[in-house]
Amino acid sequence: SVEASIPEGLHEAWRKHSATEFTTKDEFAKEFVRHIETTLARSLYNCDELAAYSGTALAFRDRLIIEWNRTQQRQTFTDQKRVYYLSLEFLMGRALDNAMLNVGMKDVARDGLADLGLRIEDAITQEHDAALGNGGLGRLAACFLDSMATLNYPAWGYGLRYRYGIFKQEIVNGYQMEIPDYWLDNNPWEFPRHDITVDIQFYGHVAKYQDENGKVCNSWEAGETVQAVAYDVPIPGYGTKTTNNLRLWSSKASSGEFDFQKFNAGDYESAVADQQIAETISAVLYPNDNLERGKELRLKQQYFWCAASLYDIVRRFKKTRRAWSEFPDQVAIQLNDTHPTLAIIELQRILIDLEGLEWEEAWRIVTGTFGYTNHTVLPEALEKWSVPLMQNLLPRHLQIIYDVNLFFLQSVEKRFPKDREMLSRVSVIEESHPKMVRMAHIAIIGSHKVNGVAELHSDLIKTTIFKDFVKIYGPDRFTNVTNGITPRRWLHQANPSLSALIAEKLGGYGFLTDLTLLDKLEAYVDDKIFRQEWSDIKAKNKLRLAKLIKDLTGYSVNPNSLFDVQVKRIHEYKRQQLNIFGVIHRYLSLKAMTPEQRKKVVPRVSIFGGKAAPGYWMAKSIIYLINSVAAVVNKDEEIGDLLKVIFIEDYNVSKAEIICPASDLSEHISTAGTEASGTSNMKFVLNGGLIIGTCDGANIEITREIGEQNIFLFGNLAEDVEDLRHRHFYGDFQLDPLLKRVFDAIKAGTFGDPGSFASLLSSIEEHGDYYLVSDDFNSYITTHDMVDKEFQNQEEWLAKSITSVARMGFFSMDRVTNEYADSIWNIEPLDIED
Numbered sequence: 001s002v003e004a005s006i007p008e009g010l011h012e013a014w015r016k017h018s019a020t021e022f023t024t025k026d027e028f029a030k031e032f033v034r035h036i037e038t039t040l041a042r043s044l045y046n047c048d049e050l051a052a053y054s055g056t057a058l059a060f061r062d063r064l065i066i067e068w069n070r071t072q073q074r075q076t077f078t079d080q081k082r083v084y085y086l087s088l089e090f091l092m093g094r095a096l097d098n099a100m101l102n103v104g105m106k107d108v109a110r111d112g113l114a115d116l117g118l119r120i121e122d123a124i125t126q127e128h129d130a131a132l133g134n135g136g137l138g139r140l141a142a143c144f145l146d147s148m149a150t151l152n153y154p155a156w157g158y159g160l161r162y163r164y165g166i167f168k169q170e171i172v173n174g175y176q177m178e179i180p181d182y183w184l185d186n187n188p189w190e191f192p193r194h195d196i197t198v199d200i201q202f203y204g205h206v207a208k209y210q211d212e213n214g215k216v217c218n219s220w221e222a223g224e225t226v227q228a229v230a231y232d233v234p235i236p237g238y239g240t241k242t243t244n245n246l247r248l249w250s251s252k253a254s255s256g257e258f259d260f261q262k263f264n265a266g267d268y269e270s271a272v273a274d275q276q277i278a279e280t281i282s283a284v285l286y287p288n289d290n291l292e293r294g295k296e297l298r299l300k301q302q303y304f305w306c307a308a309s310l311y312d313i314v315r316r317f318k319k320t321r322r323a324w325s326e327f328p329d330q331v332a333i334q335l336n337d338t339h340p341t342l343a344i345i346e347l348q349r350i351l352i353d354l355e356g357l358e359w360e361e362a363w364r365i366v367t368g369t370f371g372y373t374n375h376t377v378l379p380e381a382l383e384k385w386s387v388p389l390m391q392n393l394l395p396r397h398l399q400i401i402y403d404v405n406l407f408f409l410q411s412v413e414k415r416f417p418k419d420r421e422m423l424s425r426v427s428v429i430e431e432s433h434p435k436m437v438r439m440a441h442i443a444i445i446g447s448h449k450v451n452g453v454a455e456l457h458s459d460l461i462k463t464t465i466f467k468d469f470v471k472i473y474g475p476d477r478f479t480n481v482t483n484g485i486t487p488r489r490w491l492h493q494a495n496p497s498l499s500a501l502i503a504e505k506l507g508g509y510g511f512l513t514d515l516t517l518l519d520k521l522e523a524y525v526d527d528k529i530f531r532q533e534w535s536d537i538k539a540k541n542k543l544r545l546a547k548l549i550k551d552l553t554g555y556s557v558n559p560n561s562l563f564d565v566q567v568k569r570i571h572e573y574k575r576q577q578l579n580i581f582g583v584i585h586r587y588l589s590l591k592a593m594t595p596e597q598r599k600k601v602v603p604r605v606s607i608f609g610g611k612a613a614p615g616y617w618m619a620k621s622i623i624y625l626i627n628s629v630a631a632v633v634n635k636d637e638e639i640g641d642l643l644k645v646i647f648i649e650d651y652n653v654s655k656a657e658i659i660c661p662a663s664d665l666s667e668h669i670s671t672a673g674t675e676a677s678g679t680s681n682m683k684f685v686l687n688g689g690l691i692i693g694t695c696d697g698a699n700i701e702i703t704r705e706i707g708e709q710n711i712f713l714f715g716n717l718a719e720d721v722e723d724l725r726h727r728h729f730y731g732d733f734q735l736d737p738l739l740k741r742v743f744d745a746i747k748a749g750t751f752g753d754p755g756s757f758a759s760l761l762s763s764i765e766e767h768g769d770y771y772l773v774s775d776d777f778n779s780y781i782t783t784h785d786m787v788d789k790e791f792q793n794q795e796e797w798l799a800k801s802i803t804s805v806a807r808m809g810f811f812s813m814d815r816v817t818n819e820y821a822d823s824i825w826n827i828e829p830l831d832i833e834d
């Protein structure tokens with residue numbers, strides 16, 4: 001603020017003493033030792049690996065904060081349009097390695113640490129993952145932050161500072177157990193901003209009053225106030241000075257008079273209890289993926305975070321003293337799924353109740369500001385909140401929701417007179433018992449653009465769940481932006497050897513900021529030495545994974561086997577059950593072979609990883625089946641190295657960085673039409689693995705880019721799914737014969753008590769096989785047979801691997817970010833360089 005700024009005449013003195021950035025290994029080492037000795041109060045006599053991590057992180061944090069300050073000053077000074085990315089999840093993973101690489105100082109740090117007798121890898125691996133997300137949606141948000149900073153967009157992320165991230169998974173006797181993930185100890189990457197707080201209100205009632213002009217106004221007299229405190233996380237771009245901000249809100253009891261009254265009245269215990277209740281709002285990340293449970297605390301989280309973020313955004317805008325009509329020229333807000341939909345209603349409330357704007361003008365501003373990204377067509381994942389719950393928690397917001405709906409339905413009625421069915425389908429309120437608020441409808445009505453995350457998905461939302469809205473608004477409100485991944489983390493950081501080899505051929509690391517340059521690699525497909533280096537790198541990465549597997553499970557796997565990987569959240573629609581049934585089929589086939597026949601078999605390691613939502617029994621029994629199969633197969637001496645089954649526990653971002661570069665084949669086998677995009681498919685191909693997949697999500701576009709000869713596609717198409725389900729429903733269902741053999745083995749107790757798997761089998765045999773496991777089984781097995789055959793021709797396989805990587809340029813997150821910037825946000829980059 002102006003009051004706190006230093007007089008002009010003293011600026012020179014400040015500049016003279018302003019912090020400098022280390023550039024040499026000695027300067028780094030000096031900073032490192034200073035932090036060890038002072039910040040951490042340690043010395044060379046007790047500098048363990050954790051201290052080495054902390055010292056390195058603190059040295060880099062200082063650097064980031066200098067750039068962060070400059071970036072923020074520059075963005076404020078030039079005052080151009082900013083984008084705010086609202087996401088309830090940011091699945092960041094580790095920060096240190098990424099910061100070192102983005103700043104371009106990893107070698108300096110490695111050398112500096114080596115001079116002090118320390119290994120940089122030991123420091124890096126001490127860091128706890130920041131796991132504030134469930135899966136793809138949260139990781140996409142993290143990739144956005146990396147790209148927005150790298151491309152110099154003035155951008156902020158807004159999220160919640162959960163005390164507990166996604167739970168840690170332990171496998172005990174084959175079952176998943178959940179352990180709380182308390183990740184905040186020793187986290188050097190966040191800056192508490194105790195001076196940046198917002199009081200957030202809940203409950204209470206709405207009072208009407210007349211203003212000085214006699215206009216009837218609404219005032220929300222809330223019943224509970226909770227304080228939001230800002231924690232800032234610097235986000236460095238790669239090869240740029242831009243360091244953006246991720247602001248995470250933490251909840252605590254409001255310091256208002258309310259609490260003091262209790263303290264003063266001697267009610268100390270209850271005042272402390274209130275404190276704890278307030279803190280529960282940001283306590284825990286909900287661990288469901290693609291399922292909405294309608295818990296009040298979740299709605300409280302959503303409003304708490306939306307209201308705090310909007311207050312912050314509006315405060316920043318008001319400092320510029322512009323007219324409200326300019327708000328959408330200065331501010332773009334992107335909603336990562338419907339979780340932040342209340343931000344739409346909150347902005348409307350601020351404009352009409354607090355700033356006195358007329359409804360229409362306010363609504364024009366709101367719709368000009370927001371964009372909404374949809375990530376799923378699964379009906380059970382579409383958010384709905386009960387009207388009574390909303391009425392109680394956010395009475396004024398519910399009124400505004402009703403008004404939004406009224407004006408919307410009036411306009412629909414005018415264009416489609418007498419179509420009552422249509423009105424009830426598009427209404428924001430579902431007329432059920434209790435009535436429900438459909439968040440996706442508010443998100444569509446309150447945004448100027450709605451996008452899906454891959455072409456098939458964006459087509460599907462237009463023809464199925466949001467079809468009526470296309471009629472109402474026309475097709476232009478709906479658009480597609482196919483997802484991508486950041487090549488910095490998912491190639492350069494995860495696979496430094498491959499990145500270095502590519503850089504050597506392409507004459508530098510330019511491909512990390514222009515991934516389309518990879519196409520130049522195709523010229524080397526036939527280059528003998530290059531091919532050898534390529535395959536050596538894959539072999540080395542497989543060894544690294546084999547070591548991880550040994551450490552985690554005790555099993556030794558033969559690194560010459562085909563590594564077949566499926567890592568992602570465990571969900572029926574992603575069909576890990578199809579994969580494990582395929583593994584059982586393979587096992588049974590191997591058992592039936594003669595020793596002579598077995599000699600021709602390509603050895604395989606089937607690797608699984610992923611968490612099941614704690615209350616999702618079917619997903620948990622899939623994990624149990626995988627582990628039960630592993631227990632039998634892995635100790636079968638007759639089979640030996642020909643087949644091993646591995647479940648990697650607690651799959652997370654830092655494990656993904658080891659797993660992705662080490663796959664020969666990875667599985668992306670969702671029922672067609674269910675996986676909106678998928679992003680790990682991109683990570684695996686970018687690291688030289690081939691994939692087996694269905695015609696779903698981004699698999700289709702990967703095929704378009706790399707060529708269908710370079711991917712193993714199988715299974716029914718999305719357009720046939722509805723019909724098949726319909727036929728199953730009417731009893732037209734026959735278990736595939738190969739699958740029947742698998743089921744018979746399970747029922748015979750080959751993998752332990754068949755009772756444990758009964759519901760999994762009956763969901764297919766008896767309850768309609770909703771995910772078409774049986775329908776796709778034969779085609780899945782045949783395609784795996786092709787994989788085996790093609791893997792035996794290593795020369796061909798290598799050519800496919802190289803060609804595919806060369807054609808992956810399209811899937812850079814930078815392309816994605818530029819598309820959002822041009823077609824949704826209308827913002828320009830801002831170079832921070834002096």
Ligand code: F58
Pocket residue numbers: 134135136137138140288289290291292375376381453483675676677678679697
């Ligand atoms: C995922 N959604 C999609 N949701 O399933 C995936 O296809 C897509 O690639 C990815 O988004 C990015 O667009 C997803 O991860 C969640 O985890 C939600 C968490 C909160 C509750 C509802 C599901």
